[in-house]
Amino acid sequence: MEDLVIRDADVVDGSGADAYRADVVIDAGRIVSIVKEAAAAGCQRPRATREIDAEGLVLSPGFIDMHAHSDLALLRDPDHSAKAAQGVTLEVLGQDGLSYAPVDDRTLEEVRRAITGWNGYGDDIDFDWRSVGGYLDRLDRGIAVNAAYLIPQGTVRALVVGWEDRAATPGELDRMRRLVAEGLEQGAVGLSSGLTYTPGMYARGAELTELCRVVGSYGGYYCPHHRSYGAGALEAYAEMVALAREADCPLHLAHATMNFGVNKGRAPELLALLDRALAAGADITLDTYPYTPGCTTLAALLPSWASEGGPEQVLARLTDPVTAGRVRHDLEVTGSDGCHGVPVEWETIEISGVGDPALGDFVGRTVRESADLRGEDPWDTARRLLVRDRLGTTILQHVGHEENVRAIMRHRAHTGGSDGILRGGKPHPRAYGTFPRYLGEYVRESGVLTLEECVAHLTSRPAARLRLPDRGLVREGYRADLVLFDPRTVASGATFAEPRRLPTGIPYVLVDGRFVIEEGRRTDALPGRSVRRTPL
Numbered sequence: 118m119e120d121l122v123i124r125d126a127d128v129v130d131g132s133g134a135d136a137y138r139a140d141v142v143i144d145a146g147r148i149v150s151i152v153k154e155a156a157a158a159g160c161q162r163p164r165a166t167r168e169i170d171a172e173g174l175v176l177s178p179g180f181i182d183m184h185a186h187s188d189l190a191l192l193r194d195p196d197h198s199a200k201a202a203q204g205v206t207l208e209v210l211g212q213d214g215l216s217y218a219p220v221d222d223r224t225l226e227e228v229r230r231a232i233t234g235w236n237g238y239g240d241d242i243d244f245d246w247r248s249v250g251g252y253l254d255r256l257d258r259g260i261a262v263n264a265a266y267l268i269p270q271g272t273v274r275a276l277v278v279g280w281e282d283r284a285a286t287p288g289e290l291d292r293m294r295r296l297v298a299e300g301l302e303q304g305a306v307g308l309s310s311g312l313t314y315t316p317g318m319y320a321r322g323a324e325l326t327e328l329c330r331v332v333g334s335y336g337g338y339y340c341p342h343h344r345s346y347g348a349g350a351l352e353a354y355a356e357m358v359a360l361a362r363e364a365d366c367p368l369h370l371a372h373a374t375m376n377f378g379v380n381k382g383r384a385p386e387l388l389a390l391l392d393r394a395l396a397a398g399a400d401i402t403l404d405t406y407p408y409t410p411g412c413t414t415l416a417a418l419l420p421s422w423a424s425e426g427g428p429e430q431v432l433a434r435l436t437d438p439v440t441a442g443r444v445r446h447d448l449e450v451t452g453s454d455g456c457h458g459v460p461v462e463w464e465t466i467e468i469s470g471v472g473d474p475a476l477g478d479f480v481g482r483t484v485r486e487s488a489d490l491r492g493e494d495p496w497d498t499a500r501r502l503l504v505r506d507r508l509g510t511t512i513l514q515h516v517g518h519e520e521n522v523r524a525i526m527r528h529r530a531h532t533g534g535s536d537g538i539l540r541g542g543k544p545h546p547r548a549y550g551t552f553p554r555y556l557g558e559y560v561r562e563s564g565v566l567t568l569e570e571c572v573a574h575l576t577s578r579p580a581a582r583l584r585l586p587d588r589g590l591v592r593e594g595y596r597a598d599l600v601l602f603d604p605r606t607v608a609s610g611a612t613f614a615e616p617r618r619l620p621t622g623i624p625y626v627l628v629d630g631r632f633v634i635e636e637g638r639r640t641d642a643l644p645g646r647s648v649r650r651t652p653l
Contacts, residue, residue: 119144120630122165126176126601130591131576133569141176143597146630151593169625171601177572178589179206179262179598179626180552181579183404184340184371184534187264188216189236195643197261199539201633202619203552204600204626207263207588207648209579212371212536213342214271214311217244218252219296224276230428231315233472233509234414237540250303259643262628263598265583266647267309267340268300270328271317280316280427285324293324297331304649306583307337309371312344312353313455314417315424322356326364333366336584336653338400340369346411347377347457347516351386358394358401369582372536373403373525376411376516377459384524391530402582404534405525407554409517410613412469412538412545415503415510418461419444420453428508435504445496463488463495465515468502470541472509476502479510480542511541513613523565526555532579546616550609553620557608568604584651597630 121143128151129136142150142163152163182200185208191197200208210216215232217225225247229239246252249268256264277292278285285293297308308328311317329339339361345353354370361368375383391401416424416431423434423444434440447453452460463485471480479487479502488498502510525531533555537548547554552575559565566574580589587595600623607622626634631644 119149119163119165121167121169122163123169123171123176123601124162126171126174128591129175129177129569129572131178131572131589133573133577135569136175141591143627143630146597148591148593148595148597151591169601173603174601174624175568175604176591177600177602178576178591179600179628180204180533180575181206181583181589182208182535182537182551183369183532183579183582184212184536185210186212186235186536186538189239189242190539191256191260191264192242195259195261196639198619198639199537199549199617201261201626201639202623203550204602204623205262205552206598206600206626206628207265209265209267209306209583211267211269211305212309212340214269214309214314214317216269216272218246218249218272219268219300220247220272220276224272227275227280227427228272230508233507234416234470234511235538235540238472238509248303249300249305253304253647253649256645256647260645261633261643262645263648264645265306265649266304267307268297268305270308270310270320270325271314273297274316274320278316280425280430282319282421282425284321290324290327293328294331297328298335301332301335301337301650304647305337306650307369308332308339310339310341312341313457314342315421318344318421318454322360326360329361329364329366333364335650337650338367338369338582339364340371342371344454345457346374347459348379348452349458350375350380351383351390354387354390358390358399361401362394362399367400367582368402370401370403372411372534373405374411374517375521376514376518377457379459380521381518382520384521388524388528391528395530402530402532402578403525403528404532405522406534406536406547406551407522407526407559408545408547409515409519409522410545411514411516412536412547413512413514414508415466415468415499415512416508418448418453418456420447420455423447424455431508432504435500441500449496463499467513467515468510469513469543469545470511472506476506477542511538511544513545523559526559526565526574531574532582533575543613544616546609546611546613548611549617550611550620553607553623554609556602556604557622561604561607583648585648586651597627599627601625
């Protein structure tokens with residue numbers, strides 16, 4: 118007898134087609150049969166060891182988070198309710214050009230320091246890997262949800278070139294090509310970049326093109342956080358489109374937003390650029406989160422010249438009054454490349470997390486608010502915080518536009534990505550709420566997307582980008598990564614005031630046929646594993 122039958126579910130299968138009523142039978146981690154309108158037809162109902170009455174619930178494929186920062190969280194916190202409770206059954210890690218493989222001992226320490234704000238320093242993690250394959254093997258020991266991995270271009274550059282702002286030599290470029298090829302052979306699904314983060318931002322276009330040629334030859338994709346989401350955003354998008362086309366490499370644009378005052382109402386220009394490229398034969402997808410504020414580290418706002426050489430050099434520059442004055446001028450007057458070419462507005466920069474608990478009073482306030490409380494200039498507050506927290510401070514940037522968010526999520530190339538940073542006293546609620554917010558706010562409440570459209574954006578489209586042959590649809594023979602949710606009540610519980618509240622209306626989530634959420638509560642199951650690149 119089969120393991121499980123889900124009876125009388127309204128199946129939204131991920132294809133975009135209309136919902137239908139069915140009994141869905143699961144055995145050994147896969148969907149073995151789908152009996153449509155079984156009760157109405159009066160036919161023999163399928164039986165199983167366990168049955169769930171899904172009357173009034175929607176059954177869909179599990180949601181795929183195309184932009185996650187759970188690289189250490191999955192190892193640190195086996196529960197991982199932040200994502201499991203949302204219906205996420207697969208996350209894509211290694212984002213924004215910085216993660217923990219491939220590394221050597223030196224590079225690992227540098228990267229841990231550089232992205233402490235994203236994942237914590239990792240004192241509680243046994244870093245017993247150095248290669249991409251080793252990291253994926255570590256995930257295979259058991260995690261809450263599945264995970265795929267992008268080779269981080271910035272980490273590769275740190276390993277080969279270092280943290281200097283210079284072109285790679287021919288020999289260094291050859292070594293970077295080999296590292297990318299090795300990572301793909303070991304199971305990575307593509308390459309990421311963080312082109313406003315050091316050291317990845319120091320790579321010239323020709324260097325990136327050569328790495329993308331390797332990625333394309335293996336059937337992977339390139340996922341850039343490109344050079345600007347503010348001033349020059351359209352030019353930055355166009356650069357990535359042209360680069361990927363020259364390299365013959367599929368392109369997936371990370372958190373494809375149009376932010377800051379200079380881009381208010383300009384999403385149609387971005388979408389027109391993408392439509393022209395798609396019509397000309399380009400292979401492009403993108404992801405977004407359904408919120409207006411962004412999230413990064415406070416140190417990420419610094420100009421690239423101030424970040425050259427790695428974290429210790431950054432701290433040395435910030436403690437030197439003359440050099441710090443140059444940094445301030447770039448931030449507040451010129452508009453640093455780290456702040457997307459836009460002069461910083463300290464009233465839009467909210468501190469969301471600190472590495473040092475003694476600095477907790479800053480959390481939840483903007484830099485300007487904290488400065489006013491202390492009777493000092495906002496730059497002095499920001500500088501002191503950067504130094505005392507050793508660059509570990511995370512921020513929210515309140516610089517987005519709702520009309521842009523809505524326009525972009527409607528696009529045919531769109532997928533969902535939380536870009537969720539899980540640490541900090543008040544993290545961005547997107548880490549805990551992205552997927553139910555799509556279903557509650559933008560389907561049920563606002564009608565921006567139909568239910569069938571939205572589920573396709575969150576399931577089959579990302580599965581196709583990842584080239585997964587048996588995920589992303591409710592189909593016989595497919596893996597039983599599934600979500601049951603109530604379309605009348607599903608909603609994000611997370612708010613900016615209470616960002617770690619779990620969603621409502623998602624009573625069941627299955628990963629590989631095993632319940633990770635059952636009757637609205639997290640089980641102790643760890644069925645997730647690494648999902649590795651499908652060979653060409």
